[in-house]
Amino acid sequence: MSFNPQDFITPGVRDLPPSGIRKFFDLVTEMKDVISLGVGEPDFVSPWHVREACVYSLEKGYTMYTSNYGLPELRYEIAQYLDQRFGVAYDEKKEIIVTVGASEAVDIALRTICSPGDEVLIPEPCYVSYKPCVALTGAIPMVIPTTVENEFKLTPQMLETYITPKTKAIILSYPNNPTGAVMTGEELAALCKVIVKHNLIVVSDEIYAELTYDGVHTCIASLPEMRDRTILINGMSKAFAMTGWRIGYLCAHEDFIENMVKIHQYTMLCAPIMGQKAAIEAFRSCRKEVDRMREEYDQRRRIIYKRMQDMGLEVFEPKGAFYIFPSIQNTGLSSEEFAGALLKEEKVAVVPGSAFADCGEGFLRCSYASSIKKITLAMDRMERFVSKRITTSLQDCHN
């Protein structure tokens, strides 16, 4: 009898579409001398203090497992940080788990709360893993498309429309990857009324919280009646330029945490101790570095926004994260066609908006986590490309 591995793969996994980002990555890696605006991570190396602390901890022989919850000193630093920066208090002993990146946190949060048949609301465009992570639990991801007219924000009215008796949770992610949208405290408070009314849980991925440029970030758990119904996810990757360390954290009511830690202990066991040691140092000594990096992203954001406006693209001003999400509809190309042709003709890599959602079609995600020199060069090339396409597109309309 012949053996076919395909027969053994569960339909749930087999039917998962591969990430649209991955697809584009495969195309890009075959090319040389590409300027990439397709990168979803800081271009800064982790601060030296952090790297040095890790090296020191290795020299001292810290190479073992930690508690499933994470090192107590790190949980203490996380609790202090969240309290001081965002005004939300968690008990470091019972309400925090250190995870292998925010990605693991999303996974175990959803696996803890979702049962087959439950519906989970996901405003799109959004980070690529939410929908698959919900689907893998057997729950049903219910997408809420947001639009540029609403600045890619979710409104209470939109939310009401999508709630059914099966709705259990909503995943929020502001500042947003890929649009750069943020929601203000007032806007979140208005959403919370609907969330409380329908007794929903919020999974709030706040990995870009430190990268908020206009105003201050509001942590949804800090709003009235929200702390206990929010599962707060954050991590070191974006704010501290520590993507490869894979240190994230999950904060929630102890009843949630007690159950989430079961999945964590049977799968990951614990986050790597060297990463945890580095994260402690990051909290203790890198405040200035975080502020300096945000300041630089902000300056780059202003430049890329202006350049895109000047080249005739309709572009929504991003208020957070390090992405800009211009519309390319006036070029007459689909986002995949645009990204593919831009790569081929001008060697600039961007990610098609369709990789993030159906409603992301007609847009591109461009990351400005690159030096001003590279951004300027990429914009020069993009401008040349766009000017040809917009002219062609206008001629097509006239014909």
Add this chain to the structure above:
Amino acid sequence: MRENMREKILKILESNGRIPFEQLAVMVDLSASEVEEIIRELEDEKIILKYSAVVNWEKAGLEESVAIIDVKVAPQREVGFDAVAQRIYRFPEVRSVSLISGDYDLSVSIEGKSMKEVASFVSQKLSSIDGVLGTSTHFVLKRYKVAGVVYEDEYEDRRELVSP
């Protein structure tokens, strides 16, 4: 607000003195003329002293000899160390002069074409100044970081070209 802007502009110029006004203006969210005005102000007030390049002369194939000299000085009535410092910094070979704490009083940096040239400056010019009681010369053997810039390419972009 204006103080904050001045600080922002200074930081950007410190890292890139050649940045065009228009680009700088976009970065700090002001008009180009406002930025120009602030920069002129900073220049007039002698807060911005000069725009210069950090050059790796060794890489450019032009050898130089650099020494850091600790100088012990007899402070003078009313002017303290200032008069001697002034006499020292007027020599064109002298790149920097700072008053320091510790066993010595002034730290002087000298640049010359050769070690011999620097040594002869120290023995003939510097040591013979009235009020200089003693010197200790340290020749620079290798530069690693100057004015905040690392000489070797410390970091290359190792990120994947596309990532989530």
